[in-house]
Each structure stands twice: as C-alpha cells, then as structure tokens.
Amino acid sequence: MQNEIKKQLEELAYKRSIPFCYSDYMECPSGRCLKCGSDDLMRLVPGVGCEWGIEWVIQHILETELEAVDLEESFEESIRELYPETTKVGWMEFDTVKLMKENDPVGWRCALADYESEELGEGNILSFDNGSTNYRTSDLLELIEA
Ligand SMILES: [Zn+2]
Known part of the structure; x- marks a missing residue:
C-alpha cells in the first residue's frame, strides 16, 4: 500500500x-x-x-x-467518542479526557503510543519521513485519484 x-x-x-x-x-x-x-x-x-x-x-x-494528521488530537477525539464527555467524582463533574490526562499522564501517553502504532499498522495513516509527518491514507488516495 x-x-x-x-x-x-x-x-x-x-x-x-x-x-x-x-x-x-x-x-x-x-x-x-x-x-x-x-x-x-x-x-x-x-x-x-x-x-x-x-x-x-x-x-x-x-x-x-494535505493536512498532516495530529495524532494526539485524533486520539483525543476517539476517546471522546467512546466515553461520556464528563465524569462525576463525588459531587463534582469533570471533563473526562482532561481528568484522565491530568491524573495519569503516563497511562495517557502509553495509550496514545498504542493508538499510533495501531493506526500505522492498520494502514489508516502513512508516513514518508519515518513518522515525523503522518497523512491519512484516505486523504492520500483522494489526492492521487483526483
Ligand atoms: Zn540544455
């Protein structure tokens, strides 16, 4: 591919x-x-x-x-789609993603790294400079077929 x-x-x-x-x-x-x-x-x-x-x-x-993929941003988006926007802790309500990021930054980075390798492995994103810039495969195909 x-x-x-x-x-x-x-x-x-x-x-x-x-x-x-x-x-x-x-x-x-x-x-x-x-x-x-x-x-x-x-x-x-x-x-x-x-x-x-x-x-x-x-x-x-x-x-x-083309617009390069901001992996962190698209990871965040996918998490926001999967979980409720806010999470209740006691009587307080927090932004779920912010809460997760702030309370377990290491866990967040690990999950982000997994997400990156999954996206690459599944061919959803491609890089032509060893990963410093990533492009969506669908965008690339659109460009080529235009
Ligand atoms: Zn000449």
Missing part, C-alpha cells in the same frame, strides 16, 4: 513539475533539452522552485494539499 501510493505520488509529482535545463536555463517539456540535448534535468515547479530530483516536489504537494 505504502509503496503503491508512493509510486503514484511520484507520477503526480512528475505531472505537476516541468523538466528544466539549468545550464541553458530553460524549460524542456519533452524531457530532453532542445539546446544541449541533455536529459539529465532538474524539475521546475513554477512559482515554487527548481531542484534536482522528484522528492522535493512530492513533499511540496503533500505540504500544500
């Missing part, structure tokens, strides 16, 4: 960028420079930049068109 999506992101990145000959400083849409004949070309994204390789184009597309 990860590899298939990566491949399609690359295709998208090739479509969204233009081959560019740096020595002649011109666009070469055919993939070969008409002046010097080189096919070892940079990629240009108009208004963004011109660099070697396709990785940076993929990163640019992901950053501008």
Whole structure:
C-alpha cells in the first residue's frame, strides 16, 4: 500500500513539475533539452522552485494539499467518542479526557503510543519521513485519484 501510493505520488509529482535545463536555463517539456540535448534535468515547479530530483516536489504537494494528521488530537477525539464527555467524582463533574490526562499522564501517553502504532499498522495513516509527518491514507488516495 505504502509503496503503491508512493509510486503514484511520484507520477503526480512528475505531472505537476516541468523538466528544466539549468545550464541553458530553460524549460524542456519533452524531457530532453532542445539546446544541449541533455536529459539529465532538474524539475521546475513554477512559482515554487527548481531542484534536482522528484522528492522535493512530492513533499511540496503533500505540504500544500494535505493536512498532516495530529495524532494526539485524533486520539483525543476517539476517546471522546467512546466515553461520556464528563465524569462525576463525588459531587463534582469533570471533563473526562482532561481528568484522565491530568491524573495519569503516563497511562495517557502509553495509550496514545498504542493508538499510533495501531493506526500505522492498520494502514489508516502513512508516513514518508519515518513518522515525523503522518497523512491519512484516505486523504492520500483522494489526492492521487483526483
Ligand atoms: Zn540544455
């Protein structure tokens, strides 16, 4: 799944960028420079930049068109769906999530870590930078299929 999506992101990145000959400083849409004949070309994204390789184009597309997943936030949301919004302790009523987080921060972090590995394991989220940025698989598929 990860590899298939990566491949399609690359295709998208090739479509969204233009081959560019740096020595002649011109666009070469055919993939070969008409002046010097080189096919070892940079990629240009108009208004963004011109660099070697396709990785940076993929990163640019992901950053501008998708919203990275805030795992902590979505974990909190899932907990809020599972449990009552407030919990009574004695005669007092507390926000359940806040109560849990504040009273057992270690337990909360552990559950969050479990949630993260579950989401990754089930393929609900994907990362292309070893986990520092995560994207929803459904968002990625939508981007690719658009
Ligand atoms: Zn050239």
